[in-house]
Amino acid sequence: MILIHCPYCDEKRAELEFAYAGQAHIARPADPSALSDEEWEHYLFIRANPRGRHHERWRHIHGCGRFFNAVRDTVTDKFETTYKAGEPRK
Amino acid sequence: MTRFSAMSLFAKALGGHQGWPEQWPDAAPKPAYDAIIVGGGGHGLGAAYYLAKKYGITKVAVLEKGWIGGGNTGRNTTIIRSNYLYDESAHLYDHAVKLWDGLSQELNYNTMYSKRGVMMLAHNVHDIQSFKRHIHANRLNGVDNEWLTPEEAKAYCPPLNISPDARYPVLGAALQRRGGTARHDTVAWGYARAAAALGVDIIQNCAVTGINRGPDGAVTGVETTRGSIACKRIGVSAAGNTSVLMQMAGLDFPLESYPLQALVSEPVKPIFPCVVMSNTVHAYMSQSDKGELVIGAGTDQYVSYSQRGALHIVEHTLAAICEIFPIFRRMRMLRTWGGIVDVTPDRSPILGKTPVQGLYVNCGWGTGGFKATPGAGDLLAYTMAKDEPHRINAPFNLDRFRNGRLIDEAAAAAVAH
Ligand SMILES: Cc1cc2nc3c(=O)[nH]c(=O)nc-3n(C[C@H](O)[C@H](O)[C@H](O)COP(=O)(O)OP(=O)(O)OC[C@H]3O[C@@H](n4cnc5c(N)ncnc54)[C@H](O)[C@@H]3O)c2cc1C
Ligand SMILES: [Zn+2]
Numbered sequence: 001m002i003l004i005h006c007p008y009c010d011e012k013r014a015e016l017e018f019a020y021a022g023q024a025h026i027a028r029p030a031d032p033s034a035l036s037d038e039e040w041e042h043y044l045f046i047r048a049n050p051r052g053r054h055h056e057r058w059r060h061i062h063g064c065g066r067f068f069n070a071v072r073d074t075v076t077d078k079f080e081t082t083y084k085a086g087e088p089r090k
Numbered sequence: 091m092t093r094f095s096a097m098s099l100f101a102k103a104l105g106g107h108q109g110w111p112e113q114w115p116d117a118a119p120k121p122a123y124d125a126i127i128v129g130g131g132g133h134g135l136g137a138a139y140y141l142a143k144k145y146g147i148t149k150v151a152v153l154e155k156g157w158i159g160g161g162n163t164g165r166n167t168t169i170i171r172s173n174y175l176y177d178e179s180a181h182l183y184d185h186a187v188k189l190w191d192g193l194s195q196e197l198n199y200n201t202m203y204s205k206r207g208v209m210m211l212a213h214n215v216h217d218i219q220s221f222k223r224h225i226h227a228n229r230l231n232g233v234d235n236e237w238l239t240p241e242e243a244k245a246y247c248p249p250l251n252i253s254p255d256a257r258y259p260v261l262g263a264a265l266q267r268r269g270g271t272a273r274h275d276t277v278a279w280g281y282a283r284a285a286a287a288l289g290v291d292i293i294q295n296c297a298v299t300g301i302n303r304g305p306d307g308a309v310t311g312v313e314t315t316r317g318s319i320a321c322k323r324i325g326v327s328a329a330g331n332t333s334v335l336m337q338m339a340g341l342d343f344p345l346e347s348y349p350l351q352a353l354v355s356e357p358v359k360p361i362f363p364c365v366v367m368s369n370t371v372h373a374y375m376s377q378s379d380k381g382e383l384v385i386g387a388g389t390d391q392y393v394s395y396s397q398r399g400a401l402h403i404v405e406h407t408l409a410a411i412c413e414i415f416p417i418f419r420r421m422r423m424l425r426t427w428g429g430i431v432d433v434t435p436d437r438s439p440i441l442g443k444t445p446v447q448g449l450y451v452n453c454g455w456g457t458g459g460f461k462a463t464p465g466a467g468d469l470l471a472y473t474m475a476k477d478e479p480h481r482i483n484a485p486f487n488l489d490r491f492r493n494g495r496l497i498d499e500a501a502a503a504a505v506a507h
Binding site: 044 | 331333334342343344345346347391392393394395396400401402435491492493
């Protein structure tokens with residue numbers, strides 16, 4: 001089980017306290033009805049799925065309950081950093 | 091290739107089984123092929139075999155970065171069934187189950203396909219309703235599936251605990267009698283041997299690192315750790331690594347890769363006659379011919395290429411197994427391992443053409459593509475030979491994520507194997 005640092009609680013806790021919430025920094029379309037089919041496809045379904053550095057969201061469900069972002073290596077599963085939602089992409 | 095038969099076994103036995111030649115040559119890459127398959131799992135090896143056998147395309151290489159069958163083919167729990175809800179899926183998976191039937195004969199290699207039945211347990215009213223819906227839908231599609239009362243379920247699988255005061259009582263079950271298991275490695279080896287006999291090169295320790303394209307955008311070959319190879323048709327069948335390969339051709343894919351684990355117990359005498367799955371309690375099990383209880387666990391929650399999963403996932407599965415089969419509480423587990431499965435948003439595979447001319451893909455089988463091995467190989471070969479999908483795999487195109495014609499087995503099953 002991986003250990004995850006919550007940037008709000010400022011504590012490293014076991015993965016069981018957290019819920020993974022998918023790829024990070026996917027912006028919800030500001031004007032949905034203006035989107036083309038291709039843009040919808042990208043927003044809803046296309047994912048980076050890299051072998052290596054991955055930007056992802058986590059939620060500290062059994063702690064403060066808040067969403068935050070993380071950078072993790074998908075080969076070693078090691079976290080590079082975690083940061084608060086709203087902060088720029090690291 | 092020496093054909094296996096009672097006679098050849100007997101003749102070789104006289105020589106103390108010392109005289110067997112290697113079953114297929116360890117090929118080195120040639121400068122050019124008519125078609126290249128990336129990924130030496132069961133699906134890729136099957137595609138190479140059918141390209142040669144059915145379409146006469148024999149200048150084919152299968153490029154495998156490790157050893158053949160070392161991916162999910164050699165890591166899965168080998169459950170075979172075709173009781174999927176939607177018409178498209180029922181046709182796709184049943185096409186494969188029909189091919190499993192004659193496969194050992196066709197390949198002259200014992201794939202140990204055993205129709206021992208796949209039984210899915212219903213624990214609540216929702217399960218009963220959804221299984222009955224599946225049963226009716228399956229039968230309309232000519233796929234066998236039947237409803238069993240708890241007593242009938244126990245008669246079919248005696249170790250089952252049908253006591254009404256169990257924490258998750260068994261209220262009935264859906265049984266697909268043609269479902270069952272096969273031996274994973276032999277599927278890879280059988281296809282490799284049969285394909286090599288038709289002239290296909292099986293090339294191991296050869297990772298594809300780039301996909302080359304000409305000025306018109308069409309593929310012209312691949313870069314590998316063993317040099318460049320030219321070809322006009324590439325079939326990618328790389329399971330959990332598909333996104334990485336598609337990136338080499340500049341394509342973004344609707345896939346996420348997750349670790350999925352399985353485990354086996356110490357071997358015991360035959361006790362468990364069929365496959366039992368409980369989607370609600372989240373456990374499934376069968377017994378291998380060696381005697382091990384083969385148990386499938388869940389995926390980790392995060393994307394990963396680590397090829398190992400977390401221990402708490404396995405603990406959760408064993409808790410569920412002990413709940414349904416108290417009889418196995420004192421069994422000791424021998425080994426756990428993980429594979430990386432490629433999951434699509436609707437939990438249905440993608441099998442067809444890509445926007446790049448000459449590049450074909452077979453992926454997204456996620457947690458449940460072993461059962462489809464002969465079918466996926468056959469259909470990928472068809473699609474590559476004709477440059478158009480067969481009507482069985484036509485609905486499983488990439489465009490569905492743009493035009494919205496999803497085949498939403500995710501919603502239909504919630505758990506898939
Ligand atoms: C634990 C577990 C349990 C499962 N249980 C079941 C089950 O009970 N029933 C069922 O139907 N399915 C099950 N599955 C799913 C099933 O294993 C897969 O869907 C199926 O085996 C996929 O076959 P494949 O040939 O496409 O992939 P693989 O066997 O994974 O083959 C892909 C190959 O591509 C190679 N490769 C990747 N990248 C490159 C590259 N760049 N260059 C060259 N080669 C490359 C890999 O090394 C690999 O050998 C399970 C999977 C797991 C992990
Ligand atoms: Zn927190």
